[in-house]
Amino acid sequence: MSTIKNRLSVDENAPILTATALTRLYGERVGCRDVSFSLWPGEVLGIVGESGSGKSTLLRCLAGQDRPTSGTIALNFDGVPINLFDISEPMRRQLMRTKWGIVHQNPRDGLRMDVSAGGNIGERLMDRGDRHYGKIRSSALDWLSRVEIETNRVDDYPRQFSGGMQQRLQLARVLVPEPKLVFMDEPTGGLDVSVQARLLDLLRVLVRDLGIAAIIVTHDLAVARLLTDRLMVMKDGAVVEEGLTDQVLDDPHHAYTQLLTSAVLAA
C-alpha cells in the first residue's frame, strides 16, 4: 500500500527542476529556443501551443530523452543538486527509473503489451528493489483500484483493455514507484470526451495527493485549465507568454495567445 504524502512536508522553497536557456536545433531548424523556467515540488506546469511549436521537443529534452544543443537542466531531488546531462548514462537511467515518470500519449508506448496488468505495475516495484511477491501483488491490486480498474482484471493483458483503461493502467505503472516528477505528453489525446473527464479527474486527485511536480504538454486549453497551476505558451520553438494558468487564458497578452484562446469554443 503506497502512502499518501503530506505535501507540506516537501521542501517547497527549492525548485525540483530548473531549465536555463534550453535550445535544441536540428541542423538549421529550431526545435526549441532559449527556454528557461523553474518547477517547484507539487506544482503542475502546462505547455501549450499548436503542432510544431516545439512543445514536444522541449518535453523530450526535459525528460532526458533528447540532448539539448545548449543550455542546462538542473535537478534537485532530496537536496542533492545534479545537472541532468553532466551525469553518466547509467546514473541518468537509474534516476529516470526511480525519480521520474513519463506518461505517453499512446499507452502502447508506455505499457508492456505482452505482460499482464498486474505485471505492468509489479515490474516497476521490482525495479525499485521490492522482492516480496505478496506485497507486490497487493500493491498492484491497490493501484488498479486507485485508477478505477476492476481488480479481477489483474491477470488480463493490456490489449484486452479499452483505450481509456490502457491509459489509466499506464498512469498506475508510472505512479507506483512514487516519482517526484512526472512528464505527460497529451495524456488525454485520442480518448473519448467522457473517458477524458474521468482520466482528468483522476490525474488531478493523484497529483494533488502525492504532491508530485508535473509537466504536461497539451494542445487542449480546457485540459490545461483543469490540471495546471502555471502555463507556458510556445510558438516557433520559443515561449511567447507564461504565467498563472487562469490569468494567461482569461487575460492573454501576446497576439498568439489571444489567437489560441479565441479560437476554441468556451470550455
Next chain:
Amino acid sequence: MTAMIKVHALQKHFIMHNQGGIRLPVFSDVAFDVSAGEALILHGESGVGKTSLLRILYGNYKPSSGHVLVRHGEDYIDLATATPRAILTVRRKTIRYVSQFLRVIPRVTTLDIVKDPLLARGIDDTMATEKAKDLLSRLNLAERLWHLAPATFSGGEQQRVNIARCFVDPASILLLDEPTASLDAKNRDVVVDLINEARESGAAIIGIFHDEYVRDRVATRRLDLTQFKKAA
C-alpha cells in the same frame, strides 16, 4: 482597522492584437483601501469595469499599471508584480472569489467541491466533511444532491454550491461577483447573513450586487467606478 487591500493608481486596458491592435480602456487612476470588517460595494453601469476590477483583485487579470497590495499574513504582496506561485499561495490562504457561475469539474461531487478549500489547507477529512455538510444544510441544498456532481443542478443549486465552497472557510478577503443572482428570497437571506457574519468576524469584502435589497443589507461603503471610466 487594518487595511486588507490597498489599490493605488490602477489602470487597465486590453489590446486586441488580432483586431488591428485596438486598445480598449477599462479604467484608470483607481485608488481605494478596504479594511478588515468593511464591505465595499462596487457601483456603475454595465461595462464600467466592476467585474474586471474584481478579477484584478484576484490575480486573474493583470493590471496594465498601478498596484494592488494584499495583506497576506503580516506582509503586503503586490499582485501587479507577484510571481504565479505567490499568487497561488495568496489564493489558498487569504482570498476567496465567488463568481456567478460554478466552474464544474467533471465527476467531482458537491461535498468534495465544498470541502476542498479545507483539505487544501490541511484540515482533516472528518472535520472538513462536517463543516461542509453544515453549510450545505444551512443553504437548503437537498441532502440527496451532496454526493452528486453539480453539472446537472439548476442555476440556483450550482450557485449555492459555489457559495458554500467560499464560506466553508471564509478567508480574510472575500470577492463576490453577484453571488445572489439566481437565488430565491429565502436563500438570498441566508447568503446575506453569511456575508455579514464573515464581515463581523473581520473579513474584508468587495462585492458586486445588482439587487438593491441585498446591497442595502450588506454594504458598509460604496464606490462608483464611473469616475475612473471617464479618466481612462
